[in-house]
Amino acid sequence: MEQVELPYQVRLEKFEGPLDLLLHLIRQNQINIYDIPIALIAQQYLDYLETMRSLNLAVAGEFLVMAATLLQIKSRMLLPVEERALDDEDGPDPREELVRRLLEYKQFKEAATELEDQSRRWRNVFTRPPEPLPAEEPEEYLAEDVSLFELVDALHDILARTPAATVMDIIPDHLTVRNQMNVIVERLEARESATFGELFEGPITRAMVIVTFLALLELIRLRIIRAYQAELFGTILISRTFTAMADVEDQVEES
Template sequence: MQRPDNFESLLEAYPIKVANFEGPLDLLLFLIRKHEIDIQDIPIALITEQYLEYLELMQDLDLDVVGEFLLMAATLIYIKSRALLPRPVSSEEGSEEDPREALMLRLIEHRKFKAAAELLHERETVRSAQWGRPDDRISEIAGEEYEPELEVDLFSLLTAFQAVVERAKQRPSMALPIEQISIETRIEQLVARLSETEACGFEELFADASSRADLIATFLALLEMIRLKLVRVFQDGSFGPIRIYKRARPVDAPTPIGDPLA
């Protein structure tokens, strides 16, 4: 993905931290689930290639890719190169730790904690619906079969955004220069749109984007709205359509990054 002109000015003083959403183990689990791979039989070459593609996309978006993501990338590359090279015969071979097996054990352990956290979240959602009913408007829009446990993670959003960018490449480019929109302005526009419709499809957010810079600003605005708890994002099944729902901002919501009082 090529950066638009003056891309740095678009994100000046407006960093989005990947750590606010997911970690490197979550990305690996996402790729494993996406390809329906047995966690104990990971095709390291395929996973490494796709992990690096997602890492490159996050860096192209100027997401603050923390050291853990880069360390995992180095680990995957090491495991991949190790698998391609013949192993020397050594009497101490049995005592050497297999990095692939160590990674597999970390993933299994992380998946257990992630499943437990999702179960607790699901129970909390059910309890809230029974007593507080904070999401009545969402239920009315989505219908009785609405499943709140299918909340979208960062990497599903990145996958959907990749598809939007690829489709945008097929459109004829504008000959005239277009004024670059700020992320803060884009947030205001999206909030106004959701105030009218309450919910919209992921691709609808980008319908009026006339440049690559607009696409990026819209996506980063959505990430910031998620962080600020202005919206909730759900997916129909593991890889189905994504929809964005407006929510009343809770009192414990984070402060906007651009807020001078932060």
């Protein structure tokens, strides 16, 4: 992906970390977590970091530490099994510690998700005298917010359909992240939600795609909008939160 130089930088402290990215890649490639092909995952991980860099995203140092860890494991995996077994400190399989961290993190994340789901269910529950139980119905799917990495995947699809920039392309003065934040919020005022793809409809350049994507990330970070899927593996939808319009303008001004 070509880089568009932008003075604006989106901070990612409220998005996912390096372990989330690894779990995303493992799920995306349908990989056995106990037998991770390090060469493949390390390359895809580095590709994601390059994408973030090209989008001018402020990547936390922990992402770079994990990149170095993956490259170290990859180099050790290239050694013969006999030589690896001589290293008593790290064990015969250099992936063991990484797998342990991933499994532990996955357990904590699933527990946190379960607690959040319970909180959603009980939020609007009010006690009253017991009544006959109604017929059991299938459990409603709770719309889940999509991850940063799922948004990046969706962005790749948009960019694949967008003509490559030419040397004559000029970024207009009004094409800024702040302006695009206002455009997205205004688009969502008169409707319940929009699909991710609808934000990039019409004649659009790659620079416009990237600036709009950065605006989307900033609005999510500020909790002005949310990106979610109404059904498992469904289309990514974008909707306003219940933030008052005055608060939206104040947050956009402060960002």
